[in-house]
Amino acid sequence: MTVQVLAEIAVLLSPLLFVGLISKVKAIWGGRRGASILQSYYDVFKLIRKGEVVSTTTSSVFRAAPSIGIAATILALFIMPVPIFGSVIRFEGDFVMFAYLLGLAKFTMVLAALDTGSSFEGMGASREVAYSTIIETAFFVVIGSLALVTHQASFAAIIAYLNIAAGYSLLVKILLVASLFIMILAEGSRVPVDDPNTHLELTMIHEVMVLDYSGPDLAFIQYTTALKMTIISILIADLVIPSSMPPFPAIALAVALLLLVFTSIGIVESLVARARISHVPQFLFFMTTLSFTAFAVVVFFLFGVTR
């Protein structure tokens, strides 16, 4: 029990480290030494110690949105099962609450963006909601595939029962992991969906929605984005690690997988340029294709081969 609490605390403290890892990988790939891996922590602490400039156009929605966002995302983390330890919260249908908590965070952020009365933030908000229609649907197909394979209806139960011995499990896992990787890129506003380093109109989706935030609110938002990426990486780790593995190798493997995922994000960011905005939906539809293919493979093997 206390070990689980420690594990959850470790997960809560780690996202900024992973974001630092991405920057470090990009720097090394580019032949530089780059900033320290702990740079994001320094940034967040600096922001917490600052004051804020609040726009007069905004209402209380703008002020409340980052707090609601971080609370909803942390609660979503508690629903996601950590390898070996399971999840803090579990009930049947908790995946719906998971997705819709992240949706609540998104809703309030979009409203906060429109609250500022600026066209840049409106533009980012409109792109964000348009792309989330694609991502949400694909994510639910991922969950549907997992529910179909395991015949369970809660995240923790799905992961616990995910010991598919059949030969097709590798193919399904590859498809689902690829699909979730694209989701991390989209939700974490990484290349090729969005460029977190520039503030140019061409590359703006998430970054532009938070242009008017400063101080502690901006710290909350940066942490929330990093946490969202970590949560989905944990889901990837859950899919890869078989539940029959003994605890200690499993934890080591989980940490290694998380580091691998974020290193891959760094490599992808170094290799690929940010896609033209009209090509971003096509990239996201790739996620939809992968998840529907995974579902089709599962259906084929569950219903086709055995009949």
Added chain:
Amino acid sequence: MVSFLIGAALLFAGGIVGIPARENAKAWLFFVFAAAAQLFMLPVLASVLLYGGRLAMPVYFAPPIGVAYLRLDPLSALFALITSVGAFLTSVYSLGYMKMYHGERATLSSYYFFLGMMSASMLLVEVIQNAILFLIAWEIMSTASFFLVAFENDKEEVRRASLYYFIAMQIGAAFLIAAFAWTSAISGSMDFSSFTSVLANHGGASLLLFTFFFIGFGTKAGFIPMHTWLPKAHPAAPTGVSALMSGVMIKTGIYGILRIVQLSGTPDYRAAYGLLIVSMITGIFGVMNAIAQHDIKKLLAYHSIENIGIIGLGIGLGMLGLVYNNPAIAVLGFFGGLLHVLNHFTFKSVLFYGSGVVYSQTHTRSMDRLGGLAKYLPYTSGMFLIASLAITGLPLFNGFISELAIYLGLARSLSSDVLPLVVAALLGFSGLAFIGAMALLCFTKVYGICFLGSPRTEFHSPPNERQSSMLVPMIVLTVVILAIGLFPWLAIVLLKNVVVQFVPAFSADHLVQLTEIFRTISVVLGMLIVMAAFFFGLRKFLLGKRKVELFKTWDCGYQVGSSRFQYTSSSFAQPFLHLVAELIPQRIHVKKEPVLFPGEAHIESHTQDLSERFLLKPSINLLNRFLNLFAWIQSGRMQQYIMYGLIFLVFLLVLILGVR
């Protein structure tokens, strides 16, 4: 049962007694009568709903009707509850809203008269279980609502919308008359209880019968492709009526479908899959069209279509549970669908009432002219926000609970070993997720553009919230939204007996598990509120020692200052609409001087409803071409018409006498 009828009569009377009175008195009289009606209705309805009783009352007519039965069972009680409370809340709302029509005494009289007539007839529709009387009450309901939609008939678009609505209702009623006549003829009796034998056998004929019933009731409910009247009629009607129509009247269509499903026993699997597919198409197409609208009430009307799709999805899922003998899935499906009926009534009414407040203050329904209303209308804005969060299905509010039940039923269906069910469940799963994401887009658009930011046009007079009577119904409904959202097991208490009517193999275990899940959800939501409060408090604490400066929007250093630079509703929806351009055809008119440096330019964009363009207009044109061949019958000469009448009478006499 008698108190039920007294309640209905009081609602009808409230519309009549106001006719000779002054404007203000009309509104207050109707309100008093509606309140009195609640005193008679609510105890009866609550006892039937909570304790599962059944009430019946025979009414005697001359043959051929004979004995007609009025029956109040939990299903009827649920819909009657919505109807009764909805009528009462609209009466409160009209106290303030109709003030802008004072000075037109005659039309106000007709407004309250038909409001009373519509409410009373809706209540009767929900208890009458005799085919002929049901159809009479149905037609009275449609006619009364037609007159209400045509309230502002000095405007041409209202005239056209109301006539379109009337014709659509008659087409639906035609299917209903055919279906009821056919069923009664086979079963030999007009009473609903005799229909079970006809509907229960799973031949091709009973499937066709089910389809006729579905088209008839579906026209009222707003399923695709019978939905086209909704986006025309709802914006044309006065807001209290729009709220009543969207929250209550289209649910009578759902009531009809549910009654037929209940009478059918175990459904035909083709009917179940058909309903599921039509509901998904309805949901997806409805919200896609809603995203494309810039008139608030038209957007809300299309969104009602989407919610009808979600309700249909729940009902279809429940039917599939019955088909495959899986009571757990059936319970979840029906519970989700029925709860969504109640939920949709609550949040859609709040949204319509809120849009009415906005309209009464700004005199425009176009979102592109609004903005920044949160500062002028704080209470309206807050409740509109809560209703928007609820309709998107986000946690803390009631929409999430009904959608969770449907998702859970679909997830359980994925565990079955029937391939079509698994595929249908995944399509439902992903479809519902797609609908939810689009609803998020739609309502961030509505709330963000109308209430946040800064005003896009100058207001003649600053909007205010002095008409508190318009706020009271919204407050009542918001309390219900929060109650069900935070304490979902209340919904189980309310709906348990209705679900039992549909699932014969029902056992208490199914709901015990759901209650457990709901209790966990309440705890989790409590944690959410506590954590959000913690972080907000942390922020306050951190900022307490720092400087918080108020300034113009930074916007990357682009301080232009004109509110016209803000995103409009069309621009907000554009990235999404670009993705679905095939389904939502957009026509853009640009008026520009054809010179190198044009002075003034004008751009207008319209979206068209695809089903109108490809289904309705071609079929109506075809019908017109065929009917034009008979145009010679209508010569305009009275003598010819009298001759027609005479010929018909002679023909009738010959037929009747000749048969003897």
